[in-house]
Amino acid sequence: MTEIISAPTGLAVATPEQRELPAWRLLLRRPTFVGGVLILAFWVVCAIFGNAIAPHDPLAQQLLLNNKAPSSAHWFGTDQIGRDVLSRVIVGARTILIVAPLATILGTVLGTALGLALGYLGGLLDTLVGRVVEAVLALPAVIVIFLFIVALGSSAVTQILVIGFIFTPLIARTVRSAVQVESQLDYLSSARLLGDRAGRVMFVEILPNVLPTILVEFTVRLGYAIFTVATLAFLGFGVNASTPNWGSDINANYGVIGAGYWWATLFPALAIASLIIGINLVGDSIEQVLAG
Amino acid sequence: MTQNDAAAAPATLTAPAVQVDNMDVTYTVRGHDRLALREVSFEIGRNESYGLVGESGSGKSTVALALTRYLPRNGRVSAGSISINGQDPLAMDAATLRGMRARTVSMVYQEPGKALNPSIRVGRQVAEVYEIAGVGHNEAMERTQAMLGKVQISDPGRVMDRYPHELSGGMAQRVVIAMAIAAEPSLLILDEPTTALDATVEAEVLDLVAGLRTELDTSVLFISHNLAVIAKMCDRVGVLYAGELVEQGPARQLFDDPRHPYTVGLLRSIPRQGQRKDHGRLDTIPGFLPPPGYDLTGCIFAPRCSLAEEQCRQAEPPAFDTGPGRTSRCYRHDLAPELPRTTPADMMLPSAAVETSDPVARLRGVSKTFGGRDEAVQALVGIDLDIQRGETLGLVGESGSGKTTLARVLLGLIPPDADATVELDGQPLGPGIPQRSRDQLKALQIVFQNPDSALNRRHSVRRLITRPLVKLAGLSGSALRDRLADLVRSVRMEDRHLALRPRQLSGGLKQRVAIARAFGGGPRVVVCDEPTSALDVSVQAAILNLLADLQAKEQVTYLFISHDLGLVRYLSDRIAVLYLGRLMEVGPAERVFSGPHHPYTEALLSAVPSLDGEAPDRIKLTGEIPSAANPPSGCVFHTRCPRRLSSGICESTEPPLAEVEPGHLMRCHIPIDQLTSLQGSGSAS
Amino acid sequence: MVGYLLRRISLAIVTLWLLSLLVFFAGQVLPGDPGRAILGNLAAQRAVKTLDHQLGVDRPLLTQYWTWISGLLHGNMGVSYQYRSAVAPFLASALVNSAKLALLALIVIVPLGILGGVIAALQVGRPLDRIISLTGLSASTVPEFVSGIVVIVIFGVELKVLPVTASAGQGASFGTQLRYLILPVIPLIFVLFGYIARMARAGTIEALESDYARTATLKGLKRSVVVRRHVLRNSLLPTITVIATQTGYLIGGLVVVETLFNYPGIGRLIYNAAQSKDFPMLEAGVLTIGVVYMIATILADVLTITLNPRLRTGMIR
Numbered sequence A: 001m002t003e004i005i006s007a008p009t010g011l012a013v014a015t016p017e018q019r020e021l022p023a024w025r026l027l028l029r030r031p032t033f034v035g036g037v038l039i040l041a042f043w044v045v046c047a048i049f050g051n052a053i054a055p056h057d058p059l060a061q062q063l064l065l066n067n068k069a070p071s072s073a074h075w076f077g078t079d080q081i082g083r084d085v086l087s088r089v090i091v092g093a094r095t096i097l098i099v100a101p102l103a104t105i106l107g108t109v110l111g112t113a114l115g116l117a118l119g120y121l122g123g124l125l126d127t128l129v130g131r132v133v134e135a136v137l138a139l140p141a142v143i144v145i146f147l148f149i150v151a152l153g154s155s156a157v158t159q160i161l162v163i164g165f166i167f168t169p170l171i172a173r174t175v176r177s178a179v180q181v182e183s184q185l186d187y188l189s190s191a192r193l194l195g196d197r198a199g200r201v202m203f204v205e206i207l208p209n210v211l212p213t214i215l216v217e218f219t220v221r222l223g224y225a226i227f228t229v230a231t232l233a234f235l236g237f238g239v240n241a242s243t244p245n246w247g248s249d250i251n252a253n254y255g256v257i258g259a260g261y262w263w264a265t266l267f268p269a270l271a272i273a274s275l276i277i278g279i280n281l282v283g284d285s286i287e288q289v290l291a292g
Numbered sequence B: 001m002t003q004n005d006a007a008a009a010p011a012t013l014t015a016p017a018v019q020v021d022n023m024d025v026t027y028t029v030r031g032h033d034r035l036a037l038r039e040v041s042f043e044i045g046r047n048e049s050y051g052l053v054g055e056s057g058s059g060k061s062t063v064a065l066a067l068t069r070y071l072p073r074n075g076r077v078s079a080g081s082i083s084i085n086g087q088d089p090l091a092m093d094a095a096t097l098r099g100m101r102a103r104t105v106s107m108v109y110q111e112p113g114k115a116l117n118p119s120i121r122v123g124r125q126v127a128e129v130y131e132i133a134g135v136g137h138n139e140a141m142e143r144t145q146a147m148l149g150k151v152q153i154s155d156p157g158r159v160m161d162r163y164p165h166e167l168s169g170g171m172a173q174r175v176v177i178a179m180a181i182a183a184e185p186s187l188l189i190l191d192e193p194t195t196a197l198d199a200t201v202e203a204e205v206l207d208l209v210a211g212l213r214t215e216l217d218t219s220v221l222f223i224s225h226n227l228a229v230i231a232k233m234c235d236r237v238g239v240l241y242a243g244e245l246v247e248q249g250p251a252r253q254l255f256d257d258p259r260h261p262y263t264v265g266l267l268r269s270i271p272r273q274g275q276r277k278d279h280g281r282l283d284t285i286p287g288f289l290p291p292p293g294y295d296l297t298g299c300i301f302a303p304r305c306s307l308a309e310e311q312c313r314q315a316e317p318p319a320f321d322t323g324p325g326r327t328s329r330c331y332r333h334d335l336a337p338e339l340p341r342t343t344p345a346d347m348m349l350p351s352a353a354v355e356t357s358d359p360v361a362r363l364r365g366v367s368k369t370f371g372g373r374d375e376a377v378q379a380l381v382g383i384d385l386d387i388q389r390g391e392t393l394g395l396v397g398e399s400g401s402g403k404t405t406l407a408r409v410l411l412g413l414i415p416p417d418a419d420a421t422v423e424l425d426g427q428p429l430g431p432g433i434p435q436r437s438r439d440q441l442k443a444l445q446i447v448f449q450n451p452d453s454a455l456n457r458r459h460s461v462r463r464l465i466t467r468p469l470v471k472l473a474g475l476s477g478s479a480l481r482d483r484l485a486d487l488v489r490s491v492r493m494e495d496r497h498l499a500l501r502p503r504q505l506s507g508g509l510k511q512r513v514a515i516a517r518a519f520g521g522g523p524r525v526v527v528c529d530e531p532t533s534a535l536d537v538s539v540q541a542a543i544l545n546l547l548a549d550l551q552a553k554e555q556v557t558y559l560f561i562s563h564d565l566g567l568v569r570y571l572s573d574r575i576a577v578l579y580l581g582r583l584m585e586v587g588p589a590e591r592v593f594s595g596p597h598h599p600y601t602e603a604l605l606s607a608v609p610s611l612d613g614e615a616p617d618r619i620k621l622t623g624e625i626p627s628a629a630n631p632p633s634g635c636v637f638h639t640r641c642p643r644r645l646s647s648g649i650c651e652s653t654e655p656p657l658a659e660v661e662p663g664h665l666m667r668c669h670i671p672i673d674q675l676t677s678l679q680g681s682g683s684a685s
Numbered sequence C: 001m002v003g004y005l006l007r008r009i010s011l012a013i014v015t016l017w018l019l020s021l022l023v024f025f026a027g028q029v030l031p032g033d034p035g036r037a038i039l040g041n042l043a044a045q046r047a048v049k050t051l052d053h054q055l056g057v058d059r060p061l062l063t064q065y066w067t068w069i070s071g072l073l074h075g076n077m078g079v080s081y082q083y084r085s086a087v088a089p090f091l092a093s094a095l096v097n098s099a100k101l102a103l104l105a106l107i108v109i110v111p112l113g114i115l116g117g118v119i120a121a122l123q124v125g126r127p128l129d130r131i132i133s134l135t136g137l138s139a140s141t142v143p144e145f146v147s148g149i150v151v152i153v154i155f156g157v158e159l160k161v162l163p164v165t166a167s168a169g170q171g172a173s174f175g176t177q178l179r180y181l182i183l184p185v186i187p188l189i190f191v192l193f194g195y196i197a198r199m200a201r202a203g204t205i206e207a208l209e210s211d212y213a214r215t216a217t218l219k220g221l222k223r224s225v226v227v228r229r230h231v232l233r234n235s236l237l238p239t240i241t242v243i244a245t246q247t248g249y250l251i252g253g254l255v256v257v258e259t260l261f262n263y264p265g266i267g268r269l270i271y272n273a274a275q276s277k278d279f280p281m282l283e284a285g286v287l288t289i290g291v292v293y294m295i296a297t298i299l300a301d302v303l304t305i306t307l308n309p310r311l312r313t314g315m316i317r
Helices: A021-027 A031-053 A085-121 A123-136 A139-153 A156-182 A188-192 A198-237 A246-259 A263-290 B002-008 B060-067 B094-103 B122-132 B136-150 B158-159 B169-182 B199-215 B226-231 B251-256 B261-268 B310-314 B333-338 B403-411 B438-441 B461-471 B477-490 B494-497 B507-520 B537-554 B564-569 B589-594 B598-608 B671-677 C002-029 C034-039 C043-055 C061-073 C087-122 C127-141 C144-158 C174-208 C211-218 C223-245 C245-260 C266-275 C279-305 C311-315
Strands: B017-031 B032-044 B047-051 B074-086 B105-108 B187-191 B220-223 B236-241 B244-250 B320-323 B326-328 B361-370 B375-388 B393-395 B421-424 B442-447 B527-531 B557-560 B574-579 B582-588 B658-661 B664-666
Touching: A021 A031, A021 A263, A031 A085, A031 A263, A085 A123, A085 A156, A085 A198, A085 A246, A085 A263, A123 B438, A123 C211, A139 A156, A139 C245, A139 C266, A139 C279, A156 A198, A198 A263, A198 B671, A198 C034, A198 C144, A198 C245, A246 A263, A246 C144, A263 C127, A263 C144, B002 B664, B017 B136, B032 B060, B032 B074, B032 B236, B032 B244, B032 B333, B047 B060, B047 B226, B060 B074, B060 B187, B060 B220, B074 B393, B074 B421, B074 C223, B105 B169, B122 B136, B122 B158, B122 B169, B122 C223, B122 C245, B122 C311, B136 B158, B136 B169, B169 B199, B187 B251, B199 B598, B220 B226, B236 B251, B244 B251, B244 B320, B261 B333, B261 B537, B310 B574, B320 B333, B320 B361, B375 B403, B375 B582, B393 B403, B393 B564, B393 C279, B403 B442, B403 B527, B421 B442, B438 B442, B442 B507, B461 B477, B461 B507, B477 B494, B477 B507, B477 B537, B494 C245, B507 B537, B507 C034, B527 C245, B537 B564, B557 B564, B557 B658, B574 B598, B582 B589, B598 C311, B664 C144, C002 C061, C061 C279, C087 C127, C087 C174, C087 C223, C087 C266, C087 C279, C127 C174, C127 C311, C144 C245, C174 C223, C174 C245, C211 C223, C245 C266, C245 C279, C266 C279, C279 C311
Parallel strands: B047 B220, B047 B236, B105 B187, B187 B220, B393 B557, B393 B574, B442 B527, B527 B557
Antiparallel strands: B017 B032, B017 B074, B236 B244, B244 B326, B320 B326, B361 B375, B361 B421, B574 B582, B582 B664, B658 B664
């Protein structure tokens, strides 16, 4: 006869408390992440405290000292009207680090909302909006942005708005795909069965699960935003003529490259490159960590 | 070259085809070594079929990977030896290894569609095997065609030109099998080859493998978590638990008379011999699988064993002889059959289904068509069904039967076609959730199959269970807290689980959360959609017992959907059988199972392998399940029905769903008395 | 397949129509009066008005739009404000020049990117992979004018091995033209390499880890054969389609590169047109770019369907 004993509960948590480090700890272990953050931090400091750090006044023109090669007095040399390139590079971080992030935030917020709606609700809305988005995207983003800036002027606000709005459909497309994947899962049906309405399902149920995707997308777009702002400045549509602006400085000075005066062009260019690379190192690390 | 030649010389005829001695397999994860297999020893004789049984995490697939030397980069055989046909795969150089893979060992995996290259026609892929053996292209294609015929693919010439995505699951698996035996291997390894297939298709594929085995002189290693399939296909069996082979022996003996507590526990958690819930509870195995790399002294099963004593915890038991050709790694193997039960055998029966004419849910004329005009697929056609108050109605069918669609229509997740009636307690239910009242939403809930998909992984357990309490039951404050505590206790979880996220819980625990959530609002009808299919066998029993207890406590009605007929039979009071969106049979569980029953039900029952031995007269269904986009005329089952009437009425006219006995409906032209005599009394017991 | 193509093309036409609306009305927002822009600030107001009337800019917007569209459909792309002659020839020669640059970029980039990606995938996790991935990542995000300037400074100014303007002048030989195009092509290569390499790498890794790669290996095939015969055709599929869509970035990059190197391509054309408020030129140019991009995307879709058996058989059924 089988002996009957009382059921031992013994219901321990099966998987031992996963020895998983929180995401940010994992990130700090990656040299690419740390490197990227350091670069970004450097430029952020320059953006905020630029005027205090810069050795010379970035706006001061000393026409007799123009086009001087890098020396101990002017580490990066001087430009065509005698301004110290190093100071201009340091202070120039400000504009780009205001416009680009704000534009990206705008695009991300709008793009996320749009992507959630299109991905979850689908249907007619998706088809119609899809057509419009395709029309906008029929041209490369840079050109579209360029056209709008030419038409509307290149103030900081305009650039933020235009870049933000053009990024919205691009970000929405990525969010939409991620949302469509989530929509296959059953927890959404459970939420519907509770009587939850679409809005709540999108923002309370789905959004937390696509946040990682959005975060990565944000860093990628930030890189592109900086790319775009710099390019616009190079094409002559910089934000503000008076404050130092990397792209505008390049625009102003590259004509004399042929004569051998390369420093006023190269150093701002390297600054742009380093900033974008920094962001991409950070973004790439985040993506790797989130992918598990 | 000569050294390998010597190693490659075929062994004598009496030597076993495969010999594994004390093999350890180690994985290195993040710098730590974890033992995945420990001291595994077994032999497979020539032309013998050896089954390896184990749950997830047991390491059974690792055995196969080790044999073909296809362990991932961070894995290695850290001890012991392997010998296949006298050769040692671990000592081979790359060329010899390729030769072994090409000529001696073949593998068939679980998902046939994915195992084939989607960009190459299947004929070419099979022919490749011949070409590797040195055959010219044209001859290879000819032999491929012959081989495809051998695996019972009709019209092999046309199939050869197809791409994998154009084949059904069953046909794809046949192609993979053809590819595997084309090389005439000495060892054929099958790793869950039929898990992804429907019951009737699975039966055909298993028959094919059994037939081929007798024809060719191949040894088979059959790996599965499904004990019944192993019992059907294998001469000898090894039971793997947490990387150790705890018991071995001839299949029949092992399953009838197990000698290891784990095997005993496993067998007790499966309904056997038509066991029903009123005959006795399923037993469960307490505790949990040790995490990988768990370093312990003593018997690996001791923490979960009711027979464990001091000796067991101190030293690893060796393999004791428990009979001719049988071993068991247990000090107390002679007491194993007397293993004390974890859950009491008797149980509180849920109140019998009330035989009133007042069903809790009614469906009339429910149809559901997907897709536009051109590609219309009829998932459900004219369903008339009553669900009685307090009963468990089992819903059975293969893929394409529409059982999931039916559940979703009932719940309001999918709107039915026009002119459908769905009623709850006599009140009509709106087609979609926004058209239903909160009371109606409260009354109908579901437990999904896959808890990973059904629980929002970003929410805590507390939040997941509390939500329906707030939204549906309208509780707050202390009432809410009390009900939450009550729910947690009734699904046998603990308070400390509330703060966790689903990711930190085991499969069984996650499903308990899903069940607690379903019951939170106090529903009257709960749909259980394959609630245990994603769980291990030893966990299934606990969940099923829980569901049965909750039904008694909360007085709910279940719509129990499953492809596992054993479970359905165990739990259900009545059964409904679906085929291609149509109800084929509805009736009391015993009647439907023992007969007389619909020919489809008959075939389904005889297709499912049983632990208790094969029924003598197997109905073999031929052909594939027809596509729902293009259903056959007349009775949709006529294309595969072995009892099709010669008068031709089955092809021309669809039979109505008629009551052939009190409470028993069937959709068949054959009169019930004829069926009774044709099917004999109590077929497929 | 034909049905699909027709549908695709009609969709593209709808999109192009929307685009034309966008372009036309955006152009109208540009501040400034065309007549004034052409005649200059010192011209008399009446002369400006007459010119405006001749140009037709004082008519209702919709009429202007209609005239423009119907003209386009007949091959008449309007008359440039700045040059006072037909837009079409300018556009045509600019298109040809840009095509040379773009083609050169693609010829270099596609094999390089694919090779880089596949090698990185075959060496996944090992140093070579990290190098290729990081290089690709960094290079692809540096703006074209930045890399262009760096390249100019190094090769053009300091080392003086290559010319810093891109046009070799009329009638230059093929070899000379090529030499002039080398520097401008490099920034384009930077931007595109990373993206293509990343796609190729991801596709190859997925294919390598797939079940069918396992089947192929366990059949006893050599690794090189597995890669060549089974893996590559599945991994390169998404890559090839991506390449066609990269034409968008290519075109965008052309604006900058052509400006930087003073190359008479369509990018510089549009830039100048925008600055001079030359609407007809600007609108025609933008629309042309739109058409080119649409064609590239359609080609990409057709290519995907043809190469992917799953889609191809789905179409035919």
